[in-house]
Amino acid sequence: MSTTKKIAGAALAAALGVTTLSACGGGDAKDKTAGTSDAPKSKTVTLVSHDSFNVTEAVLKEFEQQSGYTVKVLKSGDAGAALNQEILTKGSPRGDVFFGVDNTLLSRALDNGIFTPYEAKGLADVKPEYVLDQEHRVTPVDSGDICVNYDKAYFADKKIAPPQTLDDLVKPEYKNLLVVENAATSSPGLGFMLASVGKYGEEGWKDYWSKLKANGVEVVDGWEQAYNERFSGSAGGKKAKGDRPLVVSYASSPPVEVLYGEPQPAEAPTGVSTGTCFRQVEFAGLLKGAKNEEGGKALVDFLISKKFQEDMPLQMFVNPVTKDAALPELFTKHGVVVDKPENVTPEAIAKNREQWVKAWTALVVK
């Protein structure tokens, strides 16, 4: 491999001579990030994550000032793609810390051994139910619930109570009202399927979906289509004349609807069926072969610091995992507390995921 790369490297000299020459018009702004490898390496710490990672700049700045590190954030694709890229580059990672592996993918990450164990400072503050890996290869950072959302206006109009549980959804009064995402390609789709597995067990969940199907569940490919096109409670859905008042989304969606309402409504236009939820927990871990291990450790500590945990809800619309982190008013006022999310262990998910998805596809899509 290495000799090939050297030959390739020599050949690149010729090719790149042209490409960089032609490309230099494109790039001064970007060079500051590309060129950081020249700086003393201990000064830069790199976080690799998926596209949804966000943090308030001021919060990040504060960490940089306190720790003396410069943080570089690399985003690459959705959660699955980002993790798989880390697995492929195992041993020669692109960064020092990876954030964004959730409980549905945790076993794959751990089995592939991409993380170095590190017990983060402040782990004691994290709610123990989220600490799924006792070797501390990963540290929980946030949690979020995938739940059915409902269009409040629709149910008020029809004078029907919105459904609250998975059992409710197969009732005749909710016929032809629910739109869900493809479990094969969409993360909330998978989460909702897993909720049914958690609730009805490995035997019973298929029956439940047969009933759901008989009750007119619609499947679309992704969250964007489901929520923005088909769901009658969203802005996009209203414009697109979406006619499904029930959609699989997140427990945090109603607060987001308020935050990004124009103007902000006094009350969220959508609600959450709290008995239909699957809880996603996202973890971060120190990458094996990290160039800046010390910096990486500091970064993991930062991710469960109070500052970051309290910043997170309004940046990524997830819940903190630490006990002392206060939720913003938006969440306390418009959000819901999901007491009893359905649960499936990472091990069981890893073992059965593909087979479940196939069975689900055969049952619901075809």
Next chain:
Amino acid sequence: MDRARREVSGTKEPGAASHDAAPVPGPGRTPGQGESGRATAVRLALMAVPLAFFGLFFAYPVTAIVGRGLKTDTGWQFDRFGEVLARPDIADVLWFTTWQALASTVLTLLIALPGAYVFARLEFPGKELLRAVVTVPFVLPTVVVGTAFLALLGRGGLLDEQAGIRLDTTVWAILLAHVFFNYAVIVRTVGGLWAQLDPRQEEAARVLGAGRFAAWRRVTLPALAPAVAAASLMVFLFTFSSFGVVLILGGPAYSTLEVEVYRQTAQLLDLSTAAVLTMVQFAAIGAILALHAWTVRRRESALRLVDPGRTTHRPRGWAQRTLLGAVLLTIGLLIVAPLAVLVERSFDTPGGYGLGFYRALQDAGAGGGTFLVPPLEAIWNSLQYALAATAIALVVGGLAAAALTRRGGRFVRGFDAMLMLPLGVSAVTVGFGFLITLDEPPLDLRTSWILVPLAQALVGVPFVVRTMLPVLRAVDGRLREAAAVLGASPLRAWREVDLPLVRRALLIAAGFAFAVSLGEFGATVFIARPDQPTLPVAVARLLGRAGELNYGQAMALSTILMLVCAVSLLVLERLRPDKTSGEF
């Protein structure tokens, strides 16, 4: 022997038609004896950069990722092929992928060829603008297009309200969306050549007694054939590897190879299945390219090209006026209407029509989060990436086209085909391939911004080659000879003769490459990059969140993306210099 005879007949005698275009050997070429050493050397030198580019940024990464999937400690696992291909669901995917691509290509040709004629030959107000408009779909992210198309074809859409027909989750929606996306490919590739065909040839056929259609079929169509074939091939490759359109408009019941490769790679990390599917994709594309080469090889001929400005005229007679009307109507319904829906939604704020969402975009950066970027910054990022990608694609594609201008043996045709392969390979395959290959100095580009334009250029190069090659090959070789005799070195002759003649094609190619990278989403998203969101990435982020403001801003940003694209294309078309000045 055959070639020798043809070239002998090419040495002109007065009895021969003065402008017939029998191929004549280029400088330094010995007919009937293959290429001279010098010509081969020149060709190889021209090919060096494209070969290195494709080797490093395509062949090597893709081979590596396929190898990772199929090779274990015990050797290659070729039995995986049997296992994967025997699965009925995979067979379904293969069948659907193929037939929808074929159907989409045929439909696009049928709908867009009249458009190509109208844009090439007729003069009408707003033509330049409309030409840019039909190209806009090409650069829009599929998420946005899906939204627009659903508004037209889906529940409560225009068609539903007017005729009670819903086409979403049917194959028709997929096919029509493919036409929407690829209309410009036909109009630009075929129309570019059509505009430069000498109309007098068709007139000559008419004088000789051919009817209007017969003259078109016997004179113009054969001359256009290479461009039509090239454009059809591109449309086929695009639709064969269709991803977003199939997901959004077809619903989960339809799946293409590309979708499967993405799932297996990005989600399941089942690299061996992905490798098998990638190989199948390769085989299919290889077969298509071979078919294409076979049909085109003997049909390209030197054409008499004229200044496109002289071939256009105002529509004459009812037939041309009807045609113009029909084309404008088609464009209106199929392309402008979906785009108009986006624009309409970007202004449709809860308090009535207004600029609310655009104003919100302006405040976006102020919140301090890294989620939203000020739209100006996203535009700037997009333009930077697109410019870099266009420059790379023009250099690589231009050199490749120059090397391919003179037809050659199997090796040369293979090179030609190789340039097309990236169109049929998933961005995720390439992106993941980059990860495991470009990871050691001096090639550790995994976290460099240049990787994004490099990946985008992979898709841009085939456009440049396909657009330029028919025109380059149509340039009469004796013009180069005339320049050579007048003292121009081969390079200078290329610059003085070929380049001005193909400048229009070059601009079209540049426009395409630019537009493709401007709207490129797959590679931009999969390739790890420092956080410099482009417009499509920003749109996708906004659409990925609940909330009225986010949705409205996504529409507003999509509208801006459309505008940026249309303006860029218009500027490119305007770059054409004054025709009478001999200099450039």
Next chain:
Amino acid sequence: MTLLQLEGVSVRFGERAVVDSVDLAVAEHEIVCVLGPSGSGKSTLLRVVAGLQQVSAGRVLLDGADQAAVPVHRRGVGLMFQDHQLFPHRDVGANVSFGLRMRGGGRGPGRGSHPARVAELLELVGLPGAQGRAVASLSGGEQQRVALARALAPSPRLLMLDEPLGQLDRGLRERLVVELRGLFSRLGTTVLAVTHDQGEAFALADRVVVMRDGRIAQAGTPLEVWQRPASEFVARFLGFENVVPATVTGAAAATVWGRVPVPAGSPEGEQRLLIRPAGVVLGEAGLRCEVVSRTFRGTHVALLLRPEGGPVLEAECGLAGAPAVGDRVAVAFTPAEVVVLPPGDR
């Protein structure tokens, strides 16, 4: 002083020799015309000299220097293409100045456009002030003139013309030939032209080279070639049809047309005989013929006669007293207009 020298030049396309062991020399300031029918290899010869065509054998020397390793653009020769090959994307002025720019190397705006020289050349070819015109707007004759001006502009040491007047109507052609000849002798240009039109060649050239199937059939001054065609091929190519087999004995030859007097010193035995039409004289006695057709040729009348025996005979007579079609006439032959050709070569 020999400017161009071809030594045993051959060009083969596969099995076929398009140019076959051609030796040819062109002296400085000389105008040489290669004359031949389609496919005789004459255009290929020009391409060889220009370097556009590689030779299979032989050498091309310019000013005594072998040109094998010299690429086209450094040979310093001019070539005016048969169909002009004007650059369609440039105007007349830019076409004419092209070669000047290539040699001068000027690149920047304004530089290398050589307005004075362009104006002078356009004046020379009779298109003053045409600089700004688009190439596509030119008539065939005008294109030809521009092509000539373009070829002349860099003052090539050797100017080659491929069917220079091929596309022009007769009147224009005849006038231009005279103009060209005057122009070339004034400029002292060395010219190698190819044409299929013997009238053009004879009017233009100091020396004529007749080619057939890639070989030189005859070379000489126009007068020599005209008067003494070296073979029946050359004779027929020059337009002479009165060729018959003959047995020469002494001062006369026996033919199907009867006894024909031959010039003194002609080779004896089985030969072929050319009688130029001017040598077929109407008279009271001789071979009896019927007039098949007659054509006015301005200064004389061309007659086609059917003799009692043998093939038809071409003759010329004065305008006055020309017989009518159907008339019966008798003809005699003048030895000065009779040429004995080598036998067997057709």
